Amino acid sequence: AQSVTQLDSQVPVFEEAPVELRCNYSSSVSVYLFWYVQYPNQGLQLLLKYLSGSTLVKGINGFEAEFNKSQTSFHLRKPSVHISDTAEYFCAVSVTSNDYKLSFGAGTTVTVRA
Amino acid sequence: NAGVTQTPKFQVLKTGQSMTLQCAQDMNHEYMSWYRQDPGMGLRLIHYSVGAGITDQGEVPNGYNVSRSTTEDFPLRLLSAAPSQTSVYFCASSPYRAVTDTQYFGPGTRLTVL
Numbered sequence: 001a002q003s004v005t006q007l008d009s010q011v012p013v014f015e016e017a018p019v020e021l022r023c024n025y026s027s028s029v030s031v032y033l034f035w036y037v038q039y040p041n042q043g044l045q046l047l048l049k050y051l052s053g054s055t056l057v058k059g060i061n062g063f064e065a066e067f068n069k070s071q072t073s074f075h076l077r078k079p080s081v082h083i084s085d086t087a088e089y090f091c092a093v094s095v096t097s098n099d100y101k102l103s104f105g106a107g108t109t110v111t112v113r114a
Numbered sequence: 115n116a117g118v119t120q121t122p123k124f125q126v127l128k129t130g131q132s133m134t135l136q137c138a139q140d141m142n143h144e145y146m147s148w149y150r151q152d153p154g155m156g157l158r159l160i161h162y163s164v165g166a167g168i169t170d171q172g173e174v175p176n177g178y179n180v181s182r183s184t185t186e187d188f189p190l191r192l193l194s195a196a197p198s199q200t201s202v203y204f205c206a207s208s209p210y211r212a213v214t215d216t217q218y219f220g221p222g223t224r225l226t227v228l
Binding site for chain 1: 118149154155156157158159162172173204206214216217218219220221222
């Protein structure tokens with residue numbers, strides 16, 4: 001079975017500074033990878049996903065992530081954050097042979113300060 | 115489109131009571147699922163459905179029942195509520211394959227079992 005580890009539970013960052021959220025996964029087979037964001041008191045929404053092809057994936061709101069197969073990682077980055085990026089971020093993984101089950105990490109809370 | 119809607123937003127139950135969490139989507143999505151979100155544990159899949167009349171268990175199905183009589187609706191039933199079921203519950207839908215298609219999440223139901 002696949003699993004996901006988000007290495008940081010909380011990341012405080014100043015406005016306009018860069019941020020990186022780390023995600024590692026374990027799986028013996030090919031995977032699909034996702035980052036979802038949850039703003040306060042809302043449901044989750046997709047930021048970006050890696051299915052195949054280029055290992056650098058660009059998403060909404062200026063976020064991007066890089067798939068590194070050798071290091072089994074899918075780290076999320078943004079070069080300059082805004083106050084509105086304060087949210088909880090979830091990494092998720094699924095094996096390509098299973099159509100229906102996503103495994104989510106525990107989440108990383110990003111707090112952006114002025 | 116309303117997207118994915120969930121009712122109620124908040125609910126307090128006493129141990130042993132039963133209730134149904136409602137979920138509806140108006141996007142004609144085949145795939146629907148229920149997750150629970152607990153602090154430090156991310157989202158865990160409870161049950162899912164790949165179409166009307168078809169349901170299956172996820173990672174943590176015990177204590178919950180589901181049915182899918184229509185494409186639009188996917189209610190989650192708690193048979194006999196326990197304090198361990200205190201959580202935030204999210205319903206999600208996607209066009210077909212949850213693992214490649216974007217999942218659309220509802221706003222959540224916050225359940226407290228006393």
